[in-house]
Amino acid sequence: MGKYILGIESSCDDTSAAIVEDGVLRSNIIASQKVHEAYGGVVPELASRAHQQNIIPVVHEAIRQAGIDRREITAIAFTLGPGLLGSLLVGVSFAKGLAMSLGIPIIEVNHLQAHVLAHFIRLPDADAPQPVFPFLCLLVSGGNSQIILVRTYSEMEVVGQTIDDAAGEAFDKCAKVIGLPYPGGPEVDRLAREGNPKAFRFSRPNVPGYDYSFSGLKTSFLYLLRDEIAKDSQFIDRNKADLCASLQSAIIDILMRKIKKVSLDYGIREVAIAGGVSANSGLRNAFREQATTSGWTVHIPPLAFTTDNAAMVAMSGYFKYLSGDFSSMQCSPFARQRI
Ligand code: KG4
Numbered sequence: 001m002g003k004y005i006l007g008i009e010s011s012c013d014d015t016s017a018a019i020v021e022d023g024v025l026r027s028n029i030i031a032s033q034k035v036h037e038a039y040g041g042v043v044p045e046l047a048s049r050a051h052q053q054n055i056i057p058v059v060h061e062a063i064r065q066a067g068i069d070r071r072e073i074t075a076i077a078f079t080l081g082p083g084l085l086g087s088l089l090v091g092v093s094f095a096k097g098l099a100m101s102l103g104i105p106i107i108e109v110n111h112l113q114a115h116v117l118a119h120f121i122r123l124p125d126a127d128a129p130q131p132v133f134p135f136l137c138l139l140v141s142g143g144n145s146q147i148i149l150v151r152t153y154s155e156m157e158v159v160g161q162t163i164d165d166a167a168g169e170a171f172d173k174c175a176k177v178i179g180l181p182y183p184g185g186p187e188v189d190r191l192a193r194e195g196n197p198k199a200f201r202f203s204r205p206n207v208p209g210y211d212y213s214f215s216g217l218k219t220s221f222l223y224l225l226r227d228e229i230a231k232d233s234q235f236i237d238r239n240k241a242d243l244c245a246s247l248q249s250a251i252i253d254i255l256m257r258k259i260k261k262v263s264l265d266y267g268i269r270e271v272a273i274a275g276g277v278s279a280n281s282g283l284r285n286a287f288r289e290q291a292t293t294s295g296w297t298v299h300i301p302p303l304a305f306t307t308d309n310a311a312m313v314a315m316s317g318y319f320k321y322l323s324g325d326f327s328s329m330q331c332s333p334f335a336r337q338r339i
Helices: 034-039 044-066 085-102 111-120 167-177 184-192 215-231 235-266 281-293 311-322
Strands: 004-009 014-021 024-032 075-081 106-110 135-140 145-150 156-161 270-274 297-299
Touching: 004 044, 004 085, 004 311, 014 044, 014 311, 024 044, 024 311, 034 044, 044 085, 075 085, 075 111, 075 311, 085 106, 106 111, 106 311, 111 135, 111 145, 111 270, 111 311, 135 235, 145 235, 156 235, 167 184, 167 215, 167 235, 184 235, 184 281, 215 235, 235 281, 270 281, 281 297
Parallel strands: 004 075, 075 106, 135 270, 270 297
Antiparallel strands: 004 014, 014 024, 135 145, 145 156
16 A cells, blocks of 8 residues: 655645645645735745635645545654744644644654755656765755755755855845835846846855855945936836846856856756745756756756745655655744754
């Protein structure tokens, strides 16, 4: 009989549940919370409430689409952290309650590791090549920007990271000041396709080692707007596409410089991207370019697995299940948790 792992993700503003059968994805349901759009960012209290409303129907649908009965579930994996505490509590408590009622074990999953392990999600009809250990993963999302050395499914080391804002925050905050809706990243990406990436030059930080920074870029973006709007009040509207293309190009440049440096110094050319910002078309192209120019073997996740999803949690749970790594009912979520 197959081993079925139910995965539950509730770390931020997506309520998601997925079923993995013997390492193959059977269902992946995501309820995204629209309630935050009006506020220009995630409101933690509203996120917790929306998770509470969504979790039962989302889990129910994941089980239904997998074509199984809930009594067939072998173990329940869930995101323990990092994330918003109130949001995490909904998923963790629900997972514990359901596991107790079914008499099955629970498996805690680190959200950041799950983003990395999204590269190992197997779909029923597709056999995409998976990364070979050791590999490097550029994890870029709304809350994190890290370069991770991945040795095994469970051994991961952060070798470089942002010292201030995450890449997604840089996209979202700059997008907000030019009037784009939240989250700004996808909007910048869309508009950047029609703009000139060389129209404006924003500052690149000079952070030693493998760390990077986005606060200087954000400030230089704001200063440019302030100076140009003083001369032309319609500046933003007249230059939106060019602003987006130039901003995106600067963010990609900052990210690529450091991951290229790590790749060279560590002698690893197996390189992956993960997290919400890995949906960015410019970043994906920059990675593909490295495959040709530097001989990288690149791993770019399908768009569905870039943002928060339970498929990656169920997959991570499956690997832990295989090594008998279960959690106790006393485990409790962490807002901050290292990889
Ligand atoms: O991993 P994720 O779903 O969750 C959080 O970290 O919360 O990442 C969300 C981030 C947001 O900042 C969003 O603007 C960014 O990913 N994002 C993008 C794109 N799609 C999502 N950034 C740039 N280009 C995109 N196409």
